[in-house]
Every structure is written in structure tokens, then in C-alpha cells.
Amino acid sequence: MNTGNRPLSPHLQIYRWQWTMLLSITHRATGIALAAGALMLVCWLLAVASGPDAFAAVNGFLGSWIGRLLLFGWTWSLLYHFANGIRHMFWDVGLGLELPAAQASGYAVVAVSLAATLAVWISGYVAAGALG
């Protein structure tokens, strides 16, 4: 197949790193992380269906430090992917595509996802009664 006369984009290494491209690849990375998180959700649902012993085993893992670290990462991944996904929806209808707007919405997505992650975890500990 002759593809020699078709245009080719410059390679990624040509570009100076900037926020918008970092946020773009982070959307994809969090998507991959969330696919693994979906696997955990299936395990958790199966444990609920299997009974108290299986549930205690899965909960024990999720309550361990590595389990909490994973859950914290999944929480942020979900909230980032959620917020940035809404940013994509605005782009899909043609809003906010200019560079200043795209950069501002990018900062907003990072700030909102981090703040929401902390809010979720504080609320979770309060709901569990761990903070009195």
C-alpha cells in the first residue's frame, strides 16, 4: 500500500510539554485505571452476593493500606475522568475550544477533582464514624 504521499503529524517529542496535553493523556491514563477499578467493583459485587465471609475478605483487602491507596487513586481517577469528560462534552458542542478557555477549564478540572477527592474521603470517614 502506497502511503508515501500522505501527510504525517510531527512526533510527540517535537512539542514542548504543556498543561493541555498532560491533561489529555491523564484522561486516558485514568480511563485505564478505572477499567481496573471496574474489575474491583465486580469482585466487590460478587462478594456481596456470596455472603458475609467473602464480603469480609474483600473488605479486609480494601481496608488495608494498599487497598485504601488503590481506592484513593480510583476516587481521584473517577472524579478526574468525570470532570474532564464533562469538559469534553462542552468541546463536543463547540464551547471553550479557544486556548485560554481550554487552559482555564483544564486548571478547573484538576482543582475540582482534587477538592472533590478530599471531600469524598472526609465524608466517607465521617459517615463511617472514624472521625467521631
Add this chain to the structure above:
Amino acid sequence: MSMRTPIARVRGLGSAKNGTHHWWMQRLTAIALVPLTVWFVVSVIYLAGADHARVAAWLASPLTAVLMLLLIAATFHHLQLGLQVIIEDYVHGEAAKIGCIIGVKLASFALAVTAGFAVLKVAF
């Protein structure tokens, strides 16, 4: 300049008329996942520290069970569309690429059915 390759012209390959279907389904599932994700996150906070009996009672309620089934369906549909694009971007060998996509699609469907079965088992 035509973007079509000579071989495509020779074979008469044109549009399969489903070029936007993947994009559209990804957006449709994303829109569905906006309220479902909010519900899921709020539910997880509500269930923090809950024992098996409380979680099972929560999952068995009709509203929870239906929302969880919708979440599972939208999540796994969205997930396999996203992973397909990633595979298409980074796996270059044709056999490996097709193999990975088949694997992801079958595994996603099987996991979604498994999760749905778990929800129904608790609910009924």
C-alpha cells in the same frame, strides 16, 4: 489531495456508513454515566464502614439494584469503547491488535454479565 489509498480505490472500499457510531456510543454512555457516577460516589460514602447485612440490604432495594445494573451496563460499554481506541493507537501488529480488541470486548461483556448476575442474586 485525496486521502484514499490507491488500493482502496482499486478495491472500491468506501464508507461503511458507521464512522460516527463508536464516537456516538462513547458520548451516549458518558452522558448516562454523569448522573450514575454521582449516585455511585454518594452511595459509596453512605456505605463507608458498613457490614455485609447493611450493604446487602442496600443492594437488594429495587431502586439501588436497577441503578447498579444501569451503572454496570454503561460502565462496561464505555470502558470497552475506550480500551479499543487505546489498543488501536498503541498495538500496531494487525493480529495482536485484533486479538486484544476481541479479548477486551469479550471480557467486558462477561464481566458486565457477572456483575449483573451478582446484583440480581442479592436482589431476588
